[in-house]
Amino acid sequence: MTSKDTLFRSLVAEHQEMVINTCYRFVFNREDAEDIAQDVFIEVFRSLEQFREESKLSTWIYRIAVTKSLDHLRHLKRKKRFSSLKRIVGFEDPSAEIASPYSENPAETFAGNEQAEILLSALNKLPDSQKTAFLLSKQDGFSNQEIADILKTSVSAVESLVHRAKKNLHDKLFVYYTKQ
Numbered sequence: 001m002t003s004k005d006t007l008f009r010s011l012v013a014e015h016q017e018m019v020i021n022t023c024y025r026f027v028f029n030r031e032d033a034e035d036i037a038q039d040v041f042i043e044v045f046r047s048l049e050q051f052r053e054e055s056k057l058s059t060w061i062y063r064i065a066v067t068k069s070l071d072h073l074r075h076l077k078r079k080k081r082f083s084s085l086k087r088i089v090g091f092e093d094p095s096a097e098i099a100s101p102y103s104e105n106p107a108e109t110f111a112g113n114e115q116a117e118i119l120l121s122a123l124n125k126l127p128d129s130q131k132t133a134f135l136l137s138k139q140d141g142f143s144n145q146e147i148a149d150i151l152k153t154s155v156s157a158v159e160s161l162v163h164r165a166k167k168n169l170h171d172k173l174f175v176y177y178t179k180q
Contacts, residue, residue, distance in 0.1 A: 008048070012041055015058060019065045025135055026069035028120075036072050040065045055149045063150040066136075070128050122172040126165055133161035134169075 019040050024033035043064050051060055123131055129151075136142045136150060137158075147158045 004048075008041075008045055011044065011057075011061075015061050016041075018058070019061060022062060022065040022140075023069045023072075025139065026066070027072060032072065033069075036068050037065070040068050043068065055146075059146060059149055063152075066132060066150060070132065073128070118173070118176060119169075122169050122176070125172060126168055130161050130165035130168065133158050134165035137162050 016037065019037045020030075020033050023036040023040070024030060027033055027036065040061070044061055047064075051057065123134070126134065132151065133147055136147045137144070142150070144155045144158045144162075147162075148155045151158065
């Protein structure tokens, strides 16, 4: 076993749980999160020599996990859109439904907590950039500077994304709760 293999094994052992949990927060499916985590570590292995130490290694790995998770969601959306088009044109069985992370039952994930389900639904309606910045800030506790490093953007852009996410969530939740 080479020193690179040994380093990689210890890197996976140290960061695997964080990567899977990060991916899960985007896709809400454990199997998909584990698959994406494998892709993340393959990318880390391939790119390890390109790591420039401008940020912490964990931040760099986290950035890859976020990017791979968002790529996975985009792929599912395209696949679902194409499937719908094929059904309209008549090339596909209408009963064949493509799995989406949004079709998961959040109530199971959050042990029947209706408010969590409502919040999750509102979060999933946010643009990817706002959702990502908001989750990194509020759920994961990253500073704006760390989020800027992860998303490769400015601190002011992060502040704006988090602010707009809060406003959009407020508006969506306000509408829901005033209907009650």
